[in-house]
Amino acid sequence: MTAPSRHALVPFVSVDNMMKLVLHIGVERMMTELAAEIEADFLRWPLFDKTPRVASHSEVGVIELMPTSDGETYGFKYVNGHPSNMKKGLQTVTAFGLLADVATGYPLMLSEMTLLTALxxxxxxxxxxxxxxxxxxxxxxxxxxxxxxxxxxxxxxxxxxxxxxxxxxxxxxxxxxxxxxxxxxxxxxxxxxxxxxxxxxxxxxxxxxxxxxxxxxxxxxxxxxxxxxxxxxxxxxxxxxxxxxxxxxxxxxxxxxxxxxxxxxxxxxxxxxxxxxxxxxxxxxxxxxxxxxxxxxxxxxxxAIEDFSALRYVHSRLKDSGLYQNLDMIADPDDPRDLFGMLLRAGAAQAA
Amino acid sequence: MTAPSRHALVPFVSVDNMMKLVLHIGVERMMTELAAEIEADFLRWPLFDKTPRVASHSEVGVIELMPTSDGETYGFKYVNGHPSNMKKGLQTVTAFGLLADVATGYPLMLSEMTLLTALxxxxxxxxxxxxxxxxxxxxxxxxxxxxxxxxxxxxxxxxxxxxxxxxxxxxxxxxxxxxxxxxxxxxxxxxxxxxxxxxxxxxxxxxxxxxxxxxxxxxxxxxxxxxxxxxxxxxxxxxxxxxxxxxxxxxxxxxxxxxxxxxxxxxxxxxxxxxxxxxxxxxxxxxxxxxxxxxxxxxxxxxAIEDFSALRYVHSRLKDSGLYQNLDMIADPDDPRDLFGMLLRAGAAQAA
Structure with missing residues (x-):
């Protein structure tokens, strides 16, 4: 198959890379820097899109989506809360999150957020x-x-x-x-x-x-x-x-x-x-x-704004740290109207 | 670093793998099977959690989250709509989605959904x-x-x-x-x-x-x-x-x-x-x-229920097709209360 275009790729920060990032920066320095980012976003609180989290409740727990936007960048977190998980050897709370560009709607970064939420x-x-x-x-x-x-x-x-x-x-x-x-x-x-x-x-x-x-x-x-x-x-x-x-x-x-x-x-x-x-x-x-x-x-x-601050902090460290992998997540045909043609060409490349 | 546990890994279906899956199954057969899945979920419509999509609007477009659940499985789609994207050589609509287990809140699959939404x-x-x-x-x-x-x-x-x-x-x-x-x-x-x-x-x-x-x-x-x-x-x-x-x-x-x-x-x-x-x-x-x-x-x-049906269809084909990669997305320490210890052990392994 042909290589995906630049737009198709979304940097992904795995749990392993998040641990490496925290160890590289140092827990206490990262706490200080995260606190400063969060404080800066609290200072411009009125300009954020704010909505209560969107929750899906069941008898054993809840799954929530927490979106926000500052008008330039959009972020959301997926997070669950399952108190009974601990007995099964699972985390009560796990999470991941995404940043996207408001101007195009294209994702900028996907990241684990279980560790990042704790931080x-x-x-x-x-x-x-x-x-x-x-x-x-x-x-x-x-x-x-x-x-x-x-x-x-x-x-x-x-x-x-x-x-x-x-x-x-x-x-x-x-x-x-x-x-x-x-x-x-x-x-x-x-x-x-x-x-x-x-x-x-x-x-x-x-x-x-x-x-x-x-x-x-x-x-x-x-x-x-x-x-x-x-x-x-x-x-x-x-x-x-x-x-x-x-x-x-x-x-x-x-x-x-x-x-x-x-x-x-x-x-x-x-x-x-x-x-x-x-x-x-x-x-x-x-x-x-x-x-x-x-x-x-x-x-x-x-x-949600605290997650947004944390995701932006991690995103700002990606280039320097190199602690991410690219995911082929966005279908990006040469001609945006030719999504089906992209599929046809993939088939032709496969057959060749 | 130590290898992530089974629970840490989330199968991810990339654009490349989605194209391979569609070509493997065949477009028309996949349409017939998807239509049957969607029809089956329409038939049990009342039991789904239903909510209008959660939209974040800007002057140039919209970013939406579309969640639903049938009580056993939870799904959501991230999707943007940016009519001006086409002039920039970008897709008007791009999307990805996730399935999760309602009982634990743990993700079951992450997938591209630009192609899947078209389907x-x-x-x-x-x-x-x-x-x-x-x-x-x-x-x-x-x-x-x-x-x-x-x-x-x-x-x-x-x-x-x-x-x-x-x-x-x-x-x-x-x-x-x-x-x-x-x-x-x-x-x-x-x-x-x-x-x-x-x-x-x-x-x-x-x-x-x-x-x-x-x-x-x-x-x-x-x-x-x-x-x-x-x-x-x-x-x-x-x-x-x-x-x-x-x-x-x-x-x-x-x-x-x-x-x-x-x-x-x-x-x-x-x-x-x-x-x-x-x-x-x-x-x-x-x-x-x-x-x-x-x-x-x-x-x-x-x-959202149509996306849910489509994600479940793809999920049901994962094992047979092998068309996915595992993402280290969920922090899963041996002792769920010892998230910090997981970080410490990663640091020790790095130093060794």
Whole structure:
């Protein structure tokens, strides 16, 4: 067969190449750079096409498409959430994503996004904490020590200057795994036997648990004044991590209210409970933390713009790194009206 | 690096492999089989998750995501529509698609869909005509001889027994291209100098033009009684092909009314103008053609379920044909909670 044209080829970043890219750049540097990209896109938030994710629910999980566009580049992510997968030895969340050129509709890059989502989620959390947590914070409690935990710890070290992480998980094996993976990376890692113990001396608490139910990872008495709560979780309707009373005492910051009202911690509150959009804090249009005693809550559910920022970051590194392969994904006949002729010529070449 | 696990790999059907698959099966046999798959899915229409496509519009075009699910398998298509692309030597429409397992959310197959969309569009048109066109039809007029034309002609030959196609396009070069490509395939191909000439003796007329404007490819006086109109076009709001008066004389059949009311020919009519859903005709729940003199119109805009059927058809041929490559697309660590450890081990393997 004849070789596909330049337009037919779409760079694809495999899991293997994504791992090589992260190792090449370095986890902490990549977290810092991703946080900067995400922050820059939050700053131009109003110009993005925004829509709640398009979800297909089943009894065991959800498959979602998360599109957005800045008018020049279009991006979307495919992501699933299946809490029962872990028992089958599968990832709860897997993802891939695509960037395309708005002017032509042609894809620019296809990429794995399971790893990239873990990185962008942690980078977004740390970026939000940079704006909302008390100044000079050095200690973070980390409740839930699953697949996202190490990424969160290293993002907060790189972006917020966290020096100590205090780990707790209902499964001690998860805590041991997390502590092992974080060893020797310049963090003081403390494994704890209870959430209360993990909270000791922490000014930031990150909750990141995955059960699909109304859980109460944090109760009201556990959260003292001045704390910043980074509620990550695997959010969906019917899944929360914080007791409602904590929410009522907190200044609440969200990504995109129409989505967070459905999926976030604030699904427990009235539909008109006041929340602040994080982009407005960054743009100087809304107040962030009001004082040193305020409890701030970043009710994070993950939004398409963060994936867009992460995909653009990876795309900008493709040429230098060479860490991609070209996929023959777009049928591109010499004469665009002659799609059938392309097929005929392929047949003739095959027969020759 | 260590080899990715079985779960990490997603079969990918490139343009080259799709062409090989079509040539291997044969265009007409594939049209017949695709039409049967699509018909079978129309028959179980009520059990599908249905949603209008998710569109991102710009001044020059649109990028759309078209998801659906039958509860066991999930599918979506990415497709763009950029009428100005042709002047740049690019395809107006390009597409790719994905199937996934609803039970786990893991992708089952990624595939090019520019060619596959051309095939499924033609197969859907012919399947609809099998139910709606007058019995014993042998002659089809084909107005618009672009990228979709040959696929339509061969689908109608294979599925409906069409023996003669009468071609017309405002650009004679397009007609010449189409006639050349159809030569020697058992069809009597007649190139015409006007739409009126193309209509002579035709009981089916297929309109398939691409300009993004309210055009009138067919006027009322051109359409006699008993004709079946297959209005394909590159549908979108503001883009139609038929004069409104034809619609008012026709029995109108559609795929998914909420989408067709926005994008199809019937955007010219009142929002409550009666239309029949094609699946109901197939399921015996609604009448098709009422009599030999009725004008029937299949106001086709393309729906996600047709893409789903086509992707499942290709997926069912993967093992036999071997026409795919495996993509390392899903991060799949041995311990699903140890995503970071997978990265660490990749780094250790790299250093070794």
């Amino acid at each position: 962008r989620t942690a980078a977004t959390s740390a970026m939000a904490a940079k704006w909302l947590a008390p100044k000079g914070t050095r200690v973070m409690a980390m409740i839930g020590n699953g697949a996202q935990a190490e990424f969160q710890a290293l993002a907060f070290k790189a972006v917020c200057g966290i020096a100590e992480v205090r780990l707790y998980d209902i499964d001690p094996a998860a805590t041991a795994k997390c502590a092992r993976n974080l060893a020797g990376r310049g963090l003081n890692v403390v494994s704890c036997n209870s959430a209360e113990q993990a909270m000791e001396g922490a000014q930031i608490v990150t909750t990141c648990t995955a059960d699909k139910q109304y859980a109460t990872i944090l109760t009201d008495n556990m959260v003292g004044s001045g704390v910043h709560i980074n509620a990550v979780g695997g959010d969906c309707p019917g899944k929360t991590e914080l007791h409602r009373d904590i929410l009522l005492r907190s200044g609440i910051f969200v990504e995109y209210p129409p989505q967070t009202r459905i999926e976030g911690e604030i699904q427990q509150l009235e539909a008109d409970h006041p929340v602040t959009e994080l982009w407005q804090v960054i743009a100087g249009q809304a107040e962030g933390r009001s004082d040193a005693r305020q409890i701030t809550l970043f009710d994070s559910v993950g939004f | 499924r569009t033609a197969a859907t048109s012919a399947m609809a005509a099998k139910w709606l066109a007058p019995k014993g039809t042998r002659v089809m007029a084909m107005i618009g001889n672009g990228a979709q034309a040959e696929f339509q002609a061969l689908a109608f030959k294979a599925v409906c027994g069409i023996a003669e196609v009468r071609l017309y396009d405002i650009d004679p070069a397009a007609t010449a291209k189409c006639a050349r490509n159809l030569a020697g395939r058992g069809l009597n191909v007649v190139s015409c100098n006007s739409a009126e000439q193309a209509m002579e003796g035709a009981q089916i007329v297929t309109t398939c033009t691409a300009d993004k404007q309210y055009a009138t490819i067919l006027t009322d006086n051109m359409v006699g009684s008993g004709v079946h109109i297959n209005a394909v076009g590159g549908d979108c709001p503001g883009k139609t092909e038929l004069h409104r008066d034809i619609l008012l004389r026709s029995g109108i059949f559609v795929e998914y009314p909420p989408q067709t009311r926005i994008e199809g020919e019937i955007q010219q009519l009142e929002a409550d103008h009666p239309v029949t859903e094609l699946w109901q005709v197939i399921a015996g729940q609604a009448e098709g053609r009422s009599d030999a003199r009725q004008i029937t119109l299949f106001d086709s805009v393309g729906f």
